[in-house]
Structures are given as C-alpha cells and as structure tokens.
Amino acid sequence: MTADRTVHVVDDDAAVRRSLERLLHSASHACVSYPTPAAFLDAVRELPGGCILLDVRMPDMDGLELQDRLIQLGVTLPVIVMTGQGDVQTAVRAMKAGAVDFIEKPFDDEALLGAIEVALARVGRPDQTLASTEAAQRIAALSPLERQVLDALVSGRSNKQIAFDLGLSVRTVEVHRARMMERLGARQLAEAIRLAVMAQLASGTGPDRLGVS
Amino acid sequence: MSLTGVRDSQELRHSIRDLVALSTLPAIWKGYDPQQIADSVAAALLTMLGPDVVCVSLPGEREEAGIEIIRTAGISAELDNAIRTALQGWLRSGSSSQSASAVPLGHSTLNLASAPIGFGSDAILVVGSRRADFPSESQRLLLGVAASEATIALQRWHAEADQRRFVALVENSSDFIGVAGLDGVPQYINAAGLRLVGLGGLAEASRLHVLDFLMPKEVALVRDELWPRVMRDGRWVGELEYRHFKTGAAIPFLVEWFRIDDPRRGYPLNIATVSRDLTAQKRAEAELLHLNDTLEHRVADRTSELAEAHRKLIREGRDRELADARLQEMRQELFHAARLSAAGQTAAALAHELNQPLTAAANSVAAARRLLANGGEGIVTALEVMGEAGEQILRAGNIMRQSREFVSRGETEKRVERVSTMVEEARALALKGPGAPGVQVRLHFEPNAPHVLVDRIQIQQVLFNLMRNAIEAMHASRRRELDVATSLHDERMVEIAVTDTGPGLDDDVAVRLFEPFVSTKPNGMGLGLSICRSIVEAHGGRLQSEANPGGGMSFRFTVPSAPHDGDNNDR
Numbered sequence: 214m215t216a217d218r219t220v221h222v223v224d225d226d227a228a229v230r231r232s233l234e235r236l237l238h239s240a241s242h243a244c245v246s247y248p249t250p251a252a253f254l255d256a257v258r259e260l261p262g263g264c265i266l267l268d269v270r271m272p273d274m275d276g277l278e279l280q281d282r283l284i285q286l287g288v289t290l291p292v293i294v295m296t297g298q299g300d301v302q303t304a305v306r307a308m309k310a311g312a313v314d315f316i317e318k319p320f321d322d323e324a325l326l327g328a329i330e331v332a333l334a335r336v337g338r339p340d341q342t343l344a345s346t347e348a349a350q351r352i353a354a355l356s357p358l359e360r361q362v363l364d365a366l367v368s369g370r371s372n373k374q375i376a377f378d379l380g381l382s383v384r385t386v387e388v389h390r391a392r393m394m395e396r397l398g399a400r401q402l403a404e405a406i407r408l409a410v411m412a413q414l415a416s417g418t419g420p421d422r423l424g425v426s
Numbered sequence: 427m428s429l430t431g432v433r434d435s436q437e438l439r440h441s442i443r444d445l446v447a448l449s450t451l452p453a454i455w456k457g458y459d460p461q462q463i464a465d466s467v468a469a470a471l472l473t474m475l476g477p478d479v480v481c482v483s484l485p486g487e488r489e490e491a492g493i494e495i496i497r498t499a500g501i502s503a504e505l506d507n508a509i510r511t512a513l514q515g516w517l518r519s520g521s522s523s524q525s526a527s528a529v530p531l532g533h534s535t536l537n538l539a540s541a542p543i544g545f546g547s548d549a550i551l552v553v554g555s556r557r558a559d560f561p562s563e564s565q566r567l568l569l570g571v572a573a574s575e576a577t578i579a580l581q582r583w584h585a586e587a588d589q590r591r592f593v594a595l596v597e598n599s600s601d602f603i604g605v606a607g608l609d610g611v612p613q614y615i616n617a618a619g620l621r622l623v624g625l626g627g628l629a630e631a632s633r634l635h636v637l638d639f640l641m642p643k644e645v646a647l648v649r650d651e652l653w654p655r656v657m658r659d660g661r662w663v664g665e666l667e668y669r670h671f672k673t674g675a676a677i678p679f680l681v682e683w684f685r686i687d688d689p690r691r692g693y694p695l696n697i698a699t700v701s702r703d704l705t706a707q708k709r710a711e712a713e714l715l716h717l718n719d720t721l722e723h724r725v726a727d728r729t730s731e732l733a734e735a736h737r738k739l740i741r742e743g744r745d746r747e748l749a750d751a752r753l754q755e756m757r758q759e760l761f762h763a764a765r766l767s768a769a770g771q772t773a774a775a776l777a778h779e780l781n782q783p784l785t786a787a788a789n790s791v792a793a794a795r796r797l798l799a800n801g802g803e804g805i806v807t808a809l810e811v812m813g814e815a816g817e818q819i820l821r822a823g824n825i826m827r828q829s830r831e832f833v834s835r836g837e838t839e840k841r842v843e844r845v846s847t848m849v850e851e852a853r854a855l856a857l858k859g860p861g862a863p864g865v866q867v868r869l870h871f872e873p874n875a876p877h878v879l880v881d882r883i884q885i886q887q888v889l890f891n892l893m894r895n896a897i898e899a900m901h902a903s904r905r906r907e908l909d910v911a912t913s914l915h916d917e918r919m920v921e922i923a924v925t926d927t928g929p930g931l932d933d934d935v936a937v938r939l940f941e942p943f944v945s946t947k948p949n950g951m952g953l954g955l956s957i958c959r960s961i962v963e964a965h966g967g968r969l970q971s972e973a974n975p976g977g978g979m980s981f982r983f984t985v986p987s988a989p990h991d992g993d994n995n996d997r
Contacts, residue, residue, distance in 0.1 A: 226782040228818050232789030235811050239796035239804070270778055295785075297778050319785035322792030 218333055219263030222246035223253045223279065224295070225271040233266065240326050250279040257288055264291045264332035266325075267312075269303050277303070280310045291332035295320075301406060302369035308410035317403055348411035351397050359393035362386060366402065367409045441564040444474040448571050455579045460484055461493055463583065467576045468497045471553055475565050478536070479509050481552040483517060484543065484580070512536055513554060531556065539566055541573035543580065551576065602668070602679065602701040605686070608694060610636040610653070622703055624672035636697070641667040641676045652683070656697055660685045665704065678704040779825045783818035790815035840965075842988040843882045845912050845920065846871045852889035853910065861901045870911040875920040877988040880965055885985060888958045888969070892924040892981045895954065899928030899979065919967060919984040927978040931971075939971055958983070 220242050222233050230246040237244040243263070247253035250271060265283070269276035276294055283292070294307035294315040304315040313335060314328045355363065358379075365375040372390065376383040399405040451470060455463050464482040471480045479498045486492035496513060498506045512529045516538065527538045536554045539561035543549035551573045553561065561569065596603050602619035606612045612631040623639060625631050636653070637645050644666050656662050661684045667676040679701040686696040794811040797804035846869070853867060878885070893908065900906040905927040915921035931939065939955055955969075962969040967984035974980050 226786070228786040228814070228821065229782050229789070232786035232793065232811075232814060232818070235793035235807075235814070236789040236796070239793040239800070297781055318781040319788040322789065322796075325789075 217262040219243040219245060219260075220266055220329055221253065221260065221263055221290070222266045223250060223271075223276070224266075224268040225249060226268070229268070236322055236325070237329075240322075242326075242329065250274040250276075250282075253279070254282060254286075257283065257286065260288075260290065262290065264293060264313075264329060266293050266295065266329070268295045269300070269307060270297060277306055277310060280307065280312065284311060291335045293328050293332055301366065301402065304403060304406060305367055305369070305410055308407060309413070314407060315403060317401075345411045348408040351408055352412040354396055355393055356389075358389050359396065362389045363393050363397075363405060363409050366390070367406055437562075437564060440474075441568065444568050445571060447474065448568065448575055451572075451575050452579055455583075458579070458583070460580055460583060463576060463579050464493050464495045467551065467572055468495050471551070471569065471572055472497050472499050474568055475553055475555075475561075477553045477555040477560065478505075479513060479552075479554040481513055481517070481550075481554075482543075482576075483548070483550050483552070485548045508532060509536060509554065513538075513552065517550070517552070529554075537561065539569055541569045543573050544577045549577075549580075599700075600703070602699065602703065604631075604701075605696045605698045606636050607696060608657075610697075612636065613696065619701075622670075622677060623668055624670045639668050641669050643667075653697075656683045656685055657694065660687075666701075668701070678708050680704050776825070780822050783821040783825070787815040787818035787822070790818065840879050840881055842877050842879055843885075844876060845878055845922070846876065848878075848880075848882055848886055849889060849910050849912075849922070852886045853893060855886075856890050856893035856897060861897050865897055865900060865906045865908050867908045867910070870909070872912045872914055872920070875912055875914050875987050878920050879986045879988040881961075884961045885965070888961050888983060889922070889924070891954045891958050892983075895981075896924055896926035896928065896979070900926050903928050903978075914987070915984045918986060920987045921982055921984050923980055923982045925974060925978065925980040927974075927976070930973050930977060930979055936971065936973070 220233075220237050222230055222237075222244060224230050224233070224246065225248055227248065230248065234244045234246055245256075247256065250273065253265075267276040267279060274282075280292055280294075283290075291313040292307075292311065294304065294312045295318050296304045296307070296315055297318060300317075304317075307315050313332050316325060316328055352360070352363070361379060362375055365378065370378065372383055372386050375381075376386045379386070381389075394400070394402075394405055397405050397408050399408060448470065451466060455466060458466065464484060468480045468482050471477070477499075478501055479496060481497075482493070482495040484493040496510055498509060501509070508531055512531050513536070516527065516529045527540070528535045529538065530536075534556050536556055537558070537560045538552055538554045540550050540552040543551055551569065553565070553569055555561070596616045599616060600618045602615070602622050604612055604615040604619050612628075612634060615625070615628060615631050619625075620627065620631065637649055640648055648666070652662050652664075652666075661682070663680075663682045666679055666681045668679050669675075670677055681699060681701045683697060683699045685694050686698050687694050790811045794808040794815065797808035797811065849869060849871070853869070856862070857865070857867065889910075893910070896908050897906075900908070907927045909923070909925040911923050911925070913921050913923070959969045962983045962985070965985050967986070969981065969983040971979055971981050
C-alpha cells in the first residue's frame with residue numbers, strides 16, 4: 214500500500230520541493246512533487262491515494278484556489294496546507310475549505326511528519342467528525358473571554374487589535390491568550406486555530422468556500 | 427354849672443365806660459390777627475368817640491402787605507369819599523407825625539387826632555371829625571389808650587407768630603416730638619407722636635413715664651445708659667424700638683434725644699425728643715433686602731442653571747471631543763495602517779522569500795539528521811543534503827542583501843520637489859490628527875534652498891511622522907509649539923528640523939530611538955522612526971534627534987538639495 218502513503222507536494226520553489234523530497238524519503242514516505250498547481254491538476258486524476266502537501270503562496274494559482282479546484286474535481290485526498298509565518302487568515306480559510314491541517318513554514322520535521330501521519334490515516338475517511346467533536350469539547354471548556362480572544366485570533370486580529378476591540382490592555386489579552394492555549398493544549402497558535410476551525414466544522418458550519426477570495 | 431357838672435360827670439362816666447371797654451379788648455383780641463385787631467380798634471373808637479372817620483394804618487413789615495382801614499359812620503357816601511380822599515392825602519403828606527391836625531374838607535374842616543401804634547413805626551391810629559371841639563381831652567386820652575392796647579396786641583401777635591410757626595411745625599410734623607420733665611414724665615407730645623404710639627391724648631401720656639414708651643428689651647439700656655448720657659452729654663442719637671400702647675407692636679424709631687437747658691441760668695429743664703418712625707423705611711429696606719435676596723436667588727438660580735447648562739455643554743463637548751478624538755484616532759490608525767501596509771507588504775514578501783530557503787534548509791537538515799541516524803549508504807545522501815541545506819542558507823543571505831540594496835539604493839522615484847509644498851501638505855495632514863487643536867505651528871523656509879531631490883511620498887511620510895510625534899509629545903504641555911524650519915546643511919544637503927515643546931525624552935529611550943519596535947507610545951509600534959531613518963538614509967541623508975535647550979525635542983534630517991531652476995526629472 215505504498216501508494217496510499219504517497220505525499221504529493223505542490224510548491225513552486227524547487228529547493229523547498231527538493232528538501233521535502235529528501236525529508237520525506239528519509240522518513241520512508243513516497244513523495245511526488247509538482248512545481249505548479251496546474252502540473253498537479255494534470256496528474257491528480259490518476260492518483261491512487263496518499264495526501265497532498267500544498268503551499269498556499271504560489272504564482273498563477275494559490276493553494277486555496279487549488280483546494281477549490283480539487284473539491285470541484287471530487288478529489289478527496291486529505292490536504293495539508295503550508296502557510297507563511299503568522300498568516301493566520303489564510304490558514305483559517307484553508308481549514309474552512311477542507312484542509313485537514315496547516316503548518317507554518319519553516320517547520321519542525323516532527324510536526325510535518327505528524328501531520329502527514331494524521332492525514333494519511335484519514336484517507337478514504339474524509340469526514341472529520343471525530344477530531345471535530347473533540348475540538349468542540351475543548352473549545353467549550355474555555356471561559357467566555359478566552360473564547361472571545363480565540364475567535365478574534367481566528368479572524369486574524371492581532372493582540373493589540375483585540376485589546377482595543379475588547380477594551381482591555383494588551384497585557385490582559387496576552388494573559389487570556391496564554392490561558393486559552395493552555396486549556397486547549399495547544400503549544401502554537403496554529404494548533405489553537407486548527408481546533409477552533411475544526412470545532413466550527415463540528416458545529417455544522419461546514420467548509421466555507423465563500424471565505425476564499 | 428349844674429348842667430356843666432352834669433355834662434362833666436356824664437362825660438366822665440362815658441370815659442370810664444369807654445376805658446373799661448377798651449381794657450377788655452385785648453382779651454377779645456386773643457388769637458386775632460393784625461387785620462382783625464385793626465378792625466376791632468376802629469369799630470370800638472367809632473362807637474366811643476362818635477367821629478366821622480377812624481383810620482388804622484399798619485404798614486406792612488418785610489414782605490407782608492400793609493393794612494389800612496378807614497371807617498366812617500353816619501355820613502353820606504359823597505362825604506365819605508371826600509373824607510377818605512382828604513385823609514389819605516393827609517397820611518401820605520407825612521403830617522401824621524403831628525398829634526393833632528386839620529385838613530380842609532370842602533366848606534368845612536376835618537379835625538384829626540392821631541396816635542402812633544408801636545414804637546417808632548409808621549403805624550398810626552387816626553380819628554377825624556368835622557366838629558370844631560374835636561378832639562376833647564378825654565377823646566385824646568381814649569385814643570391814646572386804644573393805640574396802646576393795639577400796640578400791645580399787635581406786638582404780642584408778632585411775638586407769638588414765631589411760636590405759632592413752631593407750634594404748627596411741631597403739630598404738623600409726622601415725627602414723634604415730645605418733651606419730658608427731668609423725672610421722665612412726658613409734658614408734651616405732638617399729635618403725630620401720640621398717634622404713632624397709639625395714645626389718645628396728652629393727658630393719657632402725662633400719666634406715663636418715658637420708659638413706658640419703649641419695648642421691654644430697650645428699657646434697661648435707656649434707663650441705665652442712654653438717659654444718663656443725654657443728661658450728661660446733652661444729646662443721643664440712635665435707633666430704638668418704641669412700643670405701640672394699643673397693639674404692643676414694636677415700632678422702630680430713629681431717636682434723637684436732647685437736653686433743654688434754661689437759657690439764662692443753664693440748668694437743665696427738660697429732655698426732648700424728635701424721633702422718626704422707621705417702620706416704612708424698615709419695611710422698604712426689608713422689601714429691598716427681600717427683593718435683593720429674591721433677585722440674588724433668581725440670579726443664583728439662573729446662574730446655576732446656566733452653570734449646569736454650561737457643564738452639560740462642556741460634557742457634551744467633551745463627549746464630542748472624545749468621539750472626535752476616537753474618530754481621529756481610528757482615522758489615524760487607518761492612515762498608519764495604510765502607510766505601513768506598503769512596508770508590511772514588502773516585509774511579508776521578504777518573509778516569504780526568506781521562508782522558502784529557510785524551510786528548505788530546515789527540511790534538508792532534518793533529512794540529513796535522519797539519514798545519518800539510519801547509517802549505511804544514507805550517509806552519502808546526507809552529505810549531499812547538507813550541501814543543499816548550506817545552499818539554501820546562503821540563498822537566504824542573498825535575499826537579505828538584495829532587499830537591503832532594494833531599500834538603500836532605491837527604486838524610489840526621486841524628483842525635484844518644492845520643500846515648502848511638501849512641508850505644508852504634510853502639516854495639513856498631521857494637523858488633522860488628534861491632539862492638534864491648540865498647537866501653534868510655525869514654518870520657516872530657507873529662501874536659498876527651495877527645492878530638494880526626493881521621493882515626495884517618502885519624505886512626506888517622514889515629515890508626517892515627525893510632526894505627529896511632536897504633536898503627540900506635546901499633548902500634556904502648556905506650551906505647544908511646533909516649528910518646522912529648513913536650512914542649508916551644506917552645499918549638497920538641505921536640513922529640515924521639526925522641533926516641539928514637549929517633555930523631551932529619557933536618555934535610555936533617546937539612545938535607542940531609531941531602533942525598530944522601540945516606542946514611548948502606549949500603542950506605538952516603534953516602527954515610525956526606524957522607517958523614517960531608513961527613508962532618509964535611502965536619500966543619502968541623516969536623521970538625528972537632540973534635546974532642545976528650552977525643553978522638547980528636535981528631529982533634524984537632511985535630504986539632497988536640487989538646483990533652484992531644476993526641472994522635475996533632473997538629478
């Protein structure tokens with residue numbers, strides 16, 4: 214079932230593609246890389262399985278557009294989105310568009326490989342019910358203020374903006390943000406955002422393709 | 427003989443009768459005025475002496491009109507006229523000084539007898555008759571007595587005139603006027619005084635004591651202090667409350683008490699008072715006071731209403747100011763965000779550019795580590811992979827270098843710009859932000875450096891930034907003056923200085939001022955000055971700050987000057 218474990222990398226940067234191949238091979242993953250979304254779309258119909266590792270920032274067509282196209286084509290392979298640092302909004306949109314996970318460049322190899330493991334385990338099981346329910350439970354455990362801070366972060370607001378919106382000091386927002394992360398068991402903001410987005414999916418909001426622009 | 431005797435005795439009887447009659451006249455004349463006295467004398471003599479005419483002439487004294495009474499009896503109107511004319515002629519002729527005289531009266535003669543009235547005055551009493559035996563001795567005597575009586579009566583009347591005037595004055599005065607004995611018993615109180623204290627008459631008053639006229643609370647003061655003082659000093663003036671005998675009500679009086687001494691011997695005779703009822707005045711004063719109070723109250727009420735309205739206005743004004751400030755702040759943030767977005771986009775692009783090689787390098791290093799860990803032929807691959815990682819790290823370095831060159835060498839659009847226009851535009855923008863009202867802005871442009879070669883947008887960002895910083899720094903300052911001045915730094919560079927009167931900067935901040943993310947503002951990003959410095963340095967200039975000797979900060983930067991007549995694209 215090697216084909217099932219193939220990671221399809223879509224990135225316009227040759228060095229990144231190459232390094233990912235190296236890394237994935239070293240971790241015993243099959244890996245095929247594509248320099249453009251178009252090249253990937255050409256090949257996607259014949260893909261037997263595996264997961265997709267997608268850079269959001271590419272010329273001609275970005276990762277989010279590609280996600281849309283894949284959904285239109287009925288491709289159900291799980292998608293992991295690679296975003297730039299702090300590009301929360303894009304990550305959220307990717308998640309809403311059905312990505313199983315997102316990962317910020319540059320990333321720790323363990324994080325990448327972990328995400329891929331999760332994604333591959335989900336092949337053929339595109340519903341995210343289990344993880345979503347768990348995320349919803351964790352989110353529900355937050356205090357109202359922690360929830361507000363999380364929601365604001367998900368909508369891409371900075372600490373400073375959140376402080377202004379909620380009439381709090383930046384310091385207070387930082388405190389609530391730290392507690393929120395702790396309760397969610399998230400070490401990085403990306404994790405917290407992923408949980409928030411998944412919880413939203415669990416609540417029936419569903420993939421939000423309108424968020425893509 | 428006997429007939430003469432009878433006649434003599436009869437005449438004597440008549441004379442005595444007339445004398446007695448005359449002696450009663452003064453009693454009748456009591457209260458008579460001069461006119462009435464003259465009439466009465468004339469009538470009496472006409473009866474007693476049986477003459478044809480009696481005349482009383484009393485010349486007027488001072489402004490008074492004179493009195494001249496001519497009475498005739500038992501004669502024809504024609505004769506009456508003749509007599510009057512003759513008599514008046516005689517009076518005017520000045521012959522009246524003679525005690526007896528005669529004036530011609532047609533075919534007969536009018537014999538006259540006269541007696542002066544008073545002493546040395548022109549007043550005269552004249553009696554005339556056509557009878558040859560007029561006047562007899564007794565007639566002359568009676569005339570003299572009548573004149574004397576009239577003199578006394580008239581003099582008394584004149585003497586009493588002053589007294590009457592005073593009495594009238596006192597009686598008609600609306601003031602309380604009274605005289606008491608030294609024992610304090612009232613001897614006289616005028617009508618107004620009696621009325622004011624509610625007494626029916628003087629008789630009632632004379633049973634009282636001066637102290638009875640006072641309100642009880644005043645008694646001790648008057649008895650122990652004021653009365654003795656009047657006795658000693660002769661006078662006291664002050665306010666006291668009298669008592670109304672019927673109602674018991676207090677009547678405020680302005681009281682003047684004085685001692686009346688015997689004019690010749692000097693010992694005190696009486697204590698008198700002239701006291702003015704102050705009720706009306708007090709009432710008026712009270713009313714005035716009340717009016718004043720009311721007015722004051724109304725003024726106070728109105729004032730507090732106005733103050734409240736004013737406070738409300740101020741509150742509303744403050745609310746509006748806050749709203750305005752908030753709006754301005756938001757506008758400012760938007761502007762700030764917009765201004766930074768270009769830089770932000772550049773930074774994001776740069777971050778992405780750097781992320782790629784860093785991601786690749788990190789992946790490669792991770793792959794190499796795994797290969798090395800696995801051992802075997804993987805080691806060869808690991809070496810290659812490490813090489814790739816190194817390449818990517820170098821690539822990142824190259825991106826950094828290129829971006830620095832991008833900023834410093836600049837793809838910026840440099841044009842010849844007019845300094846004053848740039849500064850004024852930037853000022854207009856900066857003054858639209860919060861905290862600007864009340865800031866006095868002074869611009870000074872060096873006439874020999876009107877143009878600079880700059881990217882206008884960038885340099886205006888610098889100007890805007892420095893001006894906003896200055897305005898914000900002065901928000902709590904009493905003096906809020908913003909100076910922007912240009913000068914020739916050297917032949918190549920123009921210096922623009924932005925100076926404020928704010929509190930200045932702490933030394934530790936001043937040292938790190940141009941580092942990114944150093945800010946003295948609660949919401950500052952700390953990028954403004956570092957971006958400003960980058961922009962200025964990209965123009966080949968320098969941005970420096972210094973504390974003013976007079977307080978506040980001065981930010982000076984230099985930009986290349988341009989030829990005065992240089993066209994826009996000339997370098």
